[in-house]
Structure formats: C-alpha cells, structure tokens
Amino acid sequence: MLPVLIFPQFDPVLVHLGPLAIRWYALAYIVGIVLGVALLRRLVRLVPRVATVEQADDFLGWVTLGVLLGGRLGYVLFYQPEVYLAHPLSILEVWKGGMSFHGGALGVIIAMALFTRRYKLNFLAFADRVTVAVPVGLALGRIANFINGELWGREAPATLPWAMIFPNAGPIPRHPSELYEALTEGLLLFIIMFVASRRQSVREQPGFLAGLFLAGYSCARTFCEFFREPDAFLGFLPGGVTMGQVLCMPMLLAGVALMVHASRSPVYTGLPATTPDTGA
Structure with a gap:
C-alpha cells in the first residue's frame, strides 16, 4: 500500500x-478577473470584431460586480436560503x-x-469572447479552494497515489477534488475554448463559443462531482445526485441549444472597420 x-x-x-488580511481566495478572484479582461482585450480585436479594446477595459467593473454579487446571492439562494433569511446580515460576511x-x-x-445594451453590441458575439477567458478564473478559484483545505473530495482508495488526508475531513484519505476541478473546469476547458476561438468560422457564429463553454463546464463539473464530497448541510439529493449536478443540467441544455442556434444563424460580420479603437 502506498503512503x-x-x-x-x-x-x-x-x-x-x-x-x-489578504487571503489567497480573494487574490484568486482579483487575479482571475484581471487576467480575464487582459485576454478579452486581445480577443475583441480578432475578426470579426465585437467591441473595442476600450470597451473591454470598461467591462472590468461590470464583470466584477456580476461575479461578486451573483456568486454570493447564488450561494445564499441555491444552498442555504433558510440560514441567511434567518440572519440576513450574514449575507454580507463574504470573508467567511x-x-x-x-x-x-x-x-x-x-x-x-446590460453592458452590450448600453454600448449597442451583439450580446452573443461579446459573450463568445468573454467565455473564452472564464476558465482562467475557474482554475485559480479551485486552486484557492485547495489552499484553504475546503471542498475536499469523497473517500478515495488508500492505494491511490494522490489520495490525501485533509485536516478538517477526518482521518480517511480523500480525492483532492479541488485539483480535479482546476484541471478540468480550468485548464482543459480553457484549451478547448482557446483552440476553438482561433477559428474565424467559429467566431462568425455568435453564441457558439458561449454554448461550448456552458456545455463544457457542465460536463466537467458533473464529472468532478462524482469525486467531490457534497456539502454537509445538503448531502446527496434524491437519486444520489448533488446540487452541483442538478444546477449543471439546465446549463448543458442551454449550451447545446446555443450551439445549434449559432450553427443555423447568418454569418456575423462584426463592427464596422472604421470603429475607433482607443485602447493601447
């Protein structure tokens, strides 16, 4: 038996x-958003152009609010609504x-x-560029989960070379599921998205890359949930599924629908060539 x-x-x-105190988890969010917007600056320059570099910079504030407010409210509503409704001020305690x-x-x-409506941009074409960058933040976030020693995996065979004992999860060896998610939802999905985005024919189909991301994330997350220990306050849902897998089902359907819709849509030509681009 291996140690x-x-x-x-x-x-x-x-x-x-x-x-x-600057925490690794907060740093992962900050670095993920900044790197994502830096990549978005390059992606919007590709033909067909979907926005200016200046608009990509402006999106930084919008996406930050979307991630933080949506992520927190989503956790409150999807996972522990009764706890937070009983203690509403605890909703603000994001450091916990x-x-x-x-x-x-x-x-x-x-x-x-809201952003594309304000700047009169094509929503699906802009979403295609944004979703290519999202796996970068996902990978960093899962690594931060690992550093925090949270969201550990289910019991693993002790013969598994990378089986690990987590300090707050008892004496049994477990799957380091945070790293599984960093590799699949993060690295692998980024490679798939980036390679697909290099093809102009794909970029000319608004919504295809966004659909590919939704479907790809759903598959990766559903797979990793088989190795991840469910939250103690939820456990397994009927049928042995987890909340994460349930929430991925509509994402998968939406992703497939977007790709089908995009493949049947007219070719998108992008912004006029004369659109000013003031970004450096």
Missing part, C-alpha cells in the same frame, strides 16, 4: 497588512466564504446583457 499524502498546512491568509459558480454565471450574464 497517503497529508494535506500541507497552507495559511489561507497570504499577507497581513495591519488589521487587513460561500460563493456559487452558477450564481456568478448568472451575474455575469446579466452584466453582459
């Missing part, structure tokens, strides 16, 4: 600045954790809808 790995005791706080990807996704969709 079981012991979870390294990471400090969830990266650095203390007097009374302030509690963010939902599915809620964050809804927040970003709303932010994109």
Whole structure:
C-alpha cells in the first residue's frame, strides 16, 4: 500500500497588512478577473470584431460586480436560503466564504446583457469572447479552494497515489477534488475554448463559443462531482445526485441549444472597420 499524502498546512491568509488580511481566495478572484479582461482585450480585436479594446477595459467593473454579487446571492439562494433569511446580515460576511459558480454565471450574464445594451453590441458575439477567458478564473478559484483545505473530495482508495488526508475531513484519505476541478473546469476547458476561438468560422457564429463553454463546464463539473464530497448541510439529493449536478443540467441544455442556434444563424460580420479603437 502506498503512503497517503497529508494535506500541507497552507495559511489561507497570504499577507497581513495591519488589521487587513489578504487571503489567497480573494487574490484568486482579483487575479482571475484581471487576467480575464487582459485576454478579452486581445480577443475583441480578432475578426470579426465585437467591441473595442476600450470597451473591454470598461467591462472590468461590470464583470466584477456580476461575479461578486451573483456568486454570493447564488450561494445564499441555491444552498442555504433558510440560514441567511434567518440572519440576513450574514449575507454580507463574504470573508467567511460561500460563493456559487452558477450564481456568478448568472451575474455575469446579466452584466453582459446590460453592458452590450448600453454600448449597442451583439450580446452573443461579446459573450463568445468573454467565455473564452472564464476558465482562467475557474482554475485559480479551485486552486484557492485547495489552499484553504475546503471542498475536499469523497473517500478515495488508500492505494491511490494522490489520495490525501485533509485536516478538517477526518482521518480517511480523500480525492483532492479541488485539483480535479482546476484541471478540468480550468485548464482543459480553457484549451478547448482557446483552440476553438482561433477559428474565424467559429467566431462568425455568435453564441457558439458561449454554448461550448456552458456545455463544457457542465460536463466537467458533473464529472468532478462524482469525486467531490457534497456539502454537509445538503448531502446527496434524491437519486444520489448533488446540487452541483442538478444546477449543471439546465446549463448543458442551454449550451447545446446555443450551439445549434449559432450553427443555423447568418454569418456575423462584426463592427464596422472604421470603429475607433482607443485602447493601447
């Protein structure tokens, strides 16, 4: 039998600045959003153009609000509504954790809808560029989950070379499911999205890349849920499924529908060639 790995005791706080503490989890959100917008600046320049670089920069504030508000409210409503409704002020205690990807996704969709309406942009074409960058943030977020020693996996065979004992999960070896998600929802999905986005014929079908992301994430998350321990306050739902898998089902259907719709839509030619681009 191979020796079981012991979870390294990471400090969830990266650095203390007097009374302030910068946590790895917060840093993952900040770096993920900044890197995502930096990539978006390059993607909007591709033909057909969907926005200016200046507009991509402006989207930084919109997407930040969408991720934070949507992620937090999604967790409150999807996972523990009775707890937070009984103690509404605790909704503001984001430093204690509690963010939902599915809620964050809804927040970003709303932010994109408002943003593209304000600037008179094609919503689906802009969403295609945004979703290519999203897996970067997902990978960083899951790595931060691992550093925090949270969202660990189900019991794993002790013979599994990377089976790990987490400090707050008892003495049994577990799957490091956070890393599984970082590799599948993050790295693998980013490679698929990036390679697909390099084809102009794909970029000319508004909604295809967004649909590919929704379907790809749903498949990756559903797969990883088979190795991830369900939240203690929820457990398994009827049929042995998890809340994460249930929330992925409508995403998968929406993703397939978007790809089918995009493949049947007219070719998108993008912004006029004379559209000013003031970004550096």
